[in-house]
Amino acid sequence: MKPNALICTKTGEEYPLNEPIWQSPEGHLLDIRFRPTLEKTLIRNRSANLWRYREAIPIEKDENIVSFGEGATPMQKINIAGVDVYFKLDFLFPTGSYKDRGSSVLISKIKELGIRHVVQDSSGNAGSSIAAYCAKADIACDIYVPKGVSGAKLAQIRAFGANVRIIDGTRQDAAEAAWEAAQRSYYASHCWNPFFFQGTKTFAFEVAEQLGWKAPDVVILPAGNGTLLIGAYIGFRELMKAGITDKIPKLIGVQAANCSPLYEAYQEGLPYIPAITALPSIAEGIAIAKPIRGNQMLQYVELTEGIFLAVSEEEITDALLLMCSKGYFIEPTSAAVVAGVRQYVEHFWEGEKIVSVLTGSGLKAIDKIITVLKSS
Ligand SMILES: *Cc1c(COP(=O)(O)O)cnc(C)c1O
Numbered sequence: 001m002k003p004n005a006l007i008c009t010k011t012g013e014e015y016p017l018n019e020p021i022w023q024s025p026e027g028h029l030l031d032i033r034f035r036p037t038l039e040k041t042l043i044r045n046r047s048a049n050l051w052r053y054r055e056a057i058p059i060e061k062d063e064n065i066v067s068f069g070e071g072a073t074p075m076q077k078i079n080i081a082g083v084d085v086y087f088k089l090d091f092l093f094p095t096g097s098y099k100d101r102g103s104s105v106l107i108s109k110i111k112e113l114g115i116r117h118v119v120q121d122s123s124g125n126a127g128s129s130i131a132a133y134c135a136k137a138d139i140a141c142d143i144y145v146p147k148g149v150s151g152a153k154l155a156q157i158r159a160f161g162a163n164v165r166i167i168d169g170t171r172q173d174a175a176e177a178a179w180e181a182a183q184r185s186y187y188a189s190h191c192w193n194p195f196f197f198q199g200t201k202t203f204a205f206e207v208a209e210q211l212g213w214k215a216p217d218v219v220i221l222p223a224g225n226g227t228l229l230i231g232a233y234i235g236f237r238e239l240m241k242a243g244i245t246d247k248i249p250k251l252i253g254v255q256a257a258n259c260s261p262l263y264e265a266y267q268e269g270l271p272y273i274p275a276i277t278a279l280p281s282i283a284e285g286i287a288i289a290k291p292i293r294g295n296q297m298l299q300y301v302e303l304t305e306g307i308f309l310a311v312s313e314e315e316i317t318d319a320l321l322l323m324c325s326k327g328y329f330i331e332p333t334s335a336a337v338v339a340g341v342r343q344y345v346e347h348f349w350e351g352e353k354i355v356s357v358l359t360g361s362g363l364k365a366i367d368k369i370i371t372v373l374k375s376s
Contacts, residue, residue, distance in 0.1 A: 004058065006030045006194065009296070017058060020113045022187040022194075029293065032194045034058045038205070038242040040213060048072035050101060050202040056238065057105055058198055064112040066137045067104050068094040071202060075210045075355070078326065080338065083345045086216070088207065088357045091330055095156065096361035098203070099129035102190055102227055105199030107133035110188060116140060118188035121178030123171050123284050124153025125360055126190040126227075131160035134188075141188065144178040146171045150284070152364050172289060191225045191292050197234055200227050204235025207355050208245055215245040217352030220344055222337050222359060223253030223262050223308060224286030226297040233300040249355070250306040253297060254340030256281035257310040259289055265298055266308040273298070282368055283316055285333030285360065307348070311339035317372045324369075329362035332369070 005014040006021065010028040015021060017032070024030060036056030046052035050071025059065060073092050077084045090098035107130070110118060120130045121144035134141040142163045145154065149166075157164055167174040179187070190196045208215055215236055221229045229251060239245040255263045258279035265273050273294035281287045291297065301308060311319075319342060320335035330338075334357075341356050362369055 003033070003035045005033045007033055018113065020115060020186060022182070022189065022192050029192065030194050032058065032198060034198070036238050036242070038239065038244060040244065043209070050104065050199070050206070053202055053205050056205065057202075058195070059105065059108045059112060061112065064108050065104075066107045066111055066133050068100070068132075068136070070094050070100045070104055072206060075207065078328075080341050081345045083349060083354070085341055085345070086211075086353070086355045088203065088355070090203070091334065091358050091361040095125070095129045095132045096364055097125040097129060098200070098228060098357065098359050099126045099190060100133075101202055102126075102196035102199035102231070103129040103133040106130075106188055106190075106193055106195045107137050107139065109195045110139060110186065111137050115186045118142075118186045119144065119178050119181045120188045120190075121145070121174045122190075123287070124149050124157075125285060125364065127162070128153050128156035128160070130188050130190075131157045131162035134162065135160040142178075142181065142185075144174045144181070146174040150365050150367070152366060171287065190227045196227060197231045200231025201235030201238065202231075203228060203357070204232045204239060208236070208239050211355075213244055215239065215247050216249050216355040218252060218306075218344070218354045219249045220252040220254060220337065220341050220354060220356040222286045222333065222357075223255050223297060224288040225291050226253070226293050228357065228359070229253055229297055230293060230300060233304070248304050250352075251301050251304045252306050252340065252344055253301055253308045254286075254337050255308060255310050256283040256286055256316065256336055257312045259287040260308075260310040261289060261291065262294060262297055263308040263310040265294070266301070271295075271298075281316075281336075282313055282332040282372075283336035285331070286336060309340045309343050311336050311343065315339040315342070317376070320369070320372055321376055323358075324362075328358060330358045331360040331362055331365040332372070333365075334359045
């Protein structure tokens with residue numbers, strides 16, 4: 001058994017970490033086995049960005065790192081329904097969302113592999129993030145987006161010089177078109193590509209470090225495609241294996257009730273993701289009807305004895321207005337997570353230390369926020 005490998009999630013077949021593949025030859029999802037080094041004394045003297053955990057990130061050569069100095073976002077205590085909750089301010093990333101954690105690592109790997117063209121699909125934030133890192137690394141990218149994507153996110157993708165492919169259909173249709181194109185290119189997908197999660201796992205490292213190298217009791221995260229949720233699980237597991245922390249926090253996944261396949265699976269005790277009828281949600285970033293890593297999310301949440309929550313459109317807009325009233329300008333998708341925190345605090349809280357996240361900037365969704373303000 002090699003210490004580092006790409007592993008097929010279905011067959012367990014292994015492939016070298018440097019093979020330029022994003023799926024198994026049979027089309028299954030890949031995971032990564034990688035033994036990280038996490039040394040507190042080494043990390044302490046490094047610059048305040050996510051590359052301070054350099055030895056825990058599977059990029060071989062420093063010269064391949066594509067970075068804007070992102071990461072090490074502040075963590076602030078915010079009172080939600082009477083309880084102090086620690087929020088990571090991940091809307092402060094260079095492109096305005098936490099997706100930059102994953103993009104910095106994934107595009108570094110793509111540079112290391114010598115790949116010159118990638119495809120990606122997105123409801124906006126993953127696309128604008130991948131486009132920015134591709135611009136920095138001088139890699140060409142085609143970004144597939146569904147019709148009706150937020151104007152600010154689309155402008156960002158275009159501004160970075162990506163080829164925008166607007167698909168006349170749903171978010172799922174855009175994903176399928178990109179998947180099709182990726183059969184002849186390399187898929188820089190935040191869902192398929194396992195290197196993306198090697199970036200989002202730094203969320204867990206930062207949380208633990210900011211709490212004095214301790215894991216919190218509960219972490220409340222968005223659950224769309226699960227890029228942050230799965231990454232956080234990987235990160236907390238690595239911290240525990242390294243002997244730095246003594247537990248993996250309970251992971252709570254928040255979905256919009258209008259599009260909540262994971263919540264339904266959890267509620268009904270299903271071992272798979274049911275087909276659902278999705279309604280539109282103002283939380284566009286988590287409105288994912290068929291999350292390809294859905295089973296993995298169910299499994300990780302269950303392993304930590306966590307739960308899934310579903311929040312209504314009204315709870316989301318209330319949470320958005322609440323956060324605006326406290327000076328935090330976040331996008332509606334991020335407000336959905338805050339609504340989840342509120343539900344958790346009101347119905348499930350048992351005095352635990354809670355960490356959550358503000359995932360994306362309000363500047364990404366001005367139109368929607370204006371509409372919410374007008375009707376409030
Ligand atoms: C992508 C995104 C999410 C949801 O992340 P998933 O990986 O789909 O679970 C939440 N908030 C914002 C702002 C996002 O861009």
